[in-house]
Amino acid sequence: xxxxxxxxxxxxxxxxxxxxxxxxxxxxxxxxxxxxxxxxxxxxxxxxxxxxxxxxxxxxxxxxxxxxxxxxxxxxxxxxxxxxxxxxxxxxxxxxxxxxxxxxxxxxxxxxxxxxxxxxxxxxxxxxxxxxxxxxxxxxxxxxxxxxxxxxxxxxxxxxxxxxxxxxxxxxxxxxxxxxxxxxxxxxxxxxxxxxxxxxxxxxxxxxxxxxxxxxxxxxxxxxxxxxxxxxxxxxxxxxxxxxxxxxxxxxxxxxxxxxxxxxxxxxxxxxxxxxxxxxxxxxxxxxxxxxxxxxxxxxxxxxxxxxxxxxxxxxxxxxxxxxxxxxxxxxxxxxxxxxxxxx
Numbered sequence: 001x002x003x004x005x006x007x008x009x010x011x012x013x014x015x016x017x018x019x020x021x022x023x024x025x026x027x028x029x030x031x032x033x034x035x036x037x038x039x040x041x042x043x044x045x046x047x048x049x050x051x052x053x054x055x056x057x058x059x060x061x062x063x064x065x066x067x068x069x070x071x072x073x074x075x076x077x078x079x080x081x082x083x084x085x086x087x088x089x090x091x092x093x094x095x096x097x098x099x100x101x102x103x104x105x106x107x108x109x110x111x112x113x114x115x116x117x118x119x120x121x122x123x124x125x126x127x128x129x130x131x132x133x134x135x136x137x138x139x140x141x142x143x144x145x146x147x148x149x150x151x152x153x154x155x156x157x158x159x160x161x162x163x164x165x166x167x168x169x170x171x172x173x174x175x176x177x178x179x180x181x182x183x184x185x186x187x188x189x190x191x192x193x194x195x196x197x198x199x200x201x202x203x204x205x206x207x208x209x210x211x212x213x214x215x216x217x218x219x220x221x222x223x224x225x226x227x228x229x230x231x232x233x234x235x236x237x238x239x240x241x242x243x244x245x246x247x248x249x250x251x252x253x254x255x256x257x258x259x260x261x262x263x264x265x266x267x268x269x270x271x272x273x274x275x276x277x278x279x280x281x282x283x284x285x286x287x288x289x290x291x292x293x294x295x296x297x298x299x300x301x302x303x304x305x306x307x308x309x310x311x312x313x314x315x316x317x318x319x320x321x322x323x324x325x326x327x328x329x330x331x332x333x334x335x336x337x338x339x340x341x342x343x344x
Contacts, residue, residue: 054122056257116240
């Protein structure tokens with residue numbers, strides 16, 4: 001759960017002052033009708049983390065030529081620490097990857113940051129708590145008297161408190177220890193901690209491959225208010241207003257990439273690995289392939305249209321944040337997302 005962090009005002013100001021060198025194409029993209037030598041419109045998307053199976057559809061769209069067919073020259077770049085949302089808001093990337101919980105800080109302010117969530121990469125929140133099997137931590141109440149590795153995030157701890165209490169437990173009885181883990185599955189196996197917040201498509205699959213016998217519960221199964229959107233594609237508001245057709249073309253190509261990944265998970269996994277220029281996936285072929293197979297069922301889950309954001313679920317989570325005093329000011333309903341750029 002490495003994404004439970006908030007962007008400070010100082011960090012945001014620093015990011016505005018220090019543009020990403022890799023995002024130099026954006027100024028071109030803002031000019032009507034200007035493109036590359038091949039007649040393609042340059043677009044940049046800034047990831048939230050190193051490449052992983054959340055992002056596969058982007059790499060498939062690039063490898064299969066879907067972006068070029070849409071008239072786009074797409075650059076997939078890495079963010080500075082915690083910087084994807086700020087980079088996008090500053091206009092240094094047209095698109096970025098973010099998560100709904102972190103975006104709350106962008107919207108709960110007098111002058112909201114200029115970004116809008118335009119597509120859900122996954123239909124449901126697949127995060128939850130992993131623990132050693134058979135030790136009673138298969139439900140939140142079972143965490144009483146056990147160690148939980150925490151990032152000490154405000155929203156993180158509020159979610160943990162609610163799920164434990166919803167299950168009839170006492171959160172004060174959970175032993176909070178600092179998160180300092182390099183290998184989550186190994187930490188459980190070696191007894192360094194008892195429970196960890198992970199995303200099943202990565203942490204759970206990795207534990208399977210490492211032969212860890214584990215229990216797992218999803219937050220969304222304990223309380224549906226926690227079935228929020230993580231991760232999502234966000235877009236710069238000025239870009240959306242000035243170039244709606246380019247935004248729609250980009251999302252249409254990305255949707256093709258995810259549809260391909262759903263139907264061809266092993267081939268898509270290979271495209272992700274081959275497209276990774278960071279080296280982060282080296283030696284992780286088995287994990288990527290198995291994760292991709294599992295994620296194929298998560299990109300759309302039970303819905304027909306990839307990327308659609310359910311207003312009821314989006315609003316429910318932000319209402320919960322407001323009601324529990326977890327944001328500086330209430331976030332009005334239907335703030336920060338739009339389905340209008342998705343293909344009908």
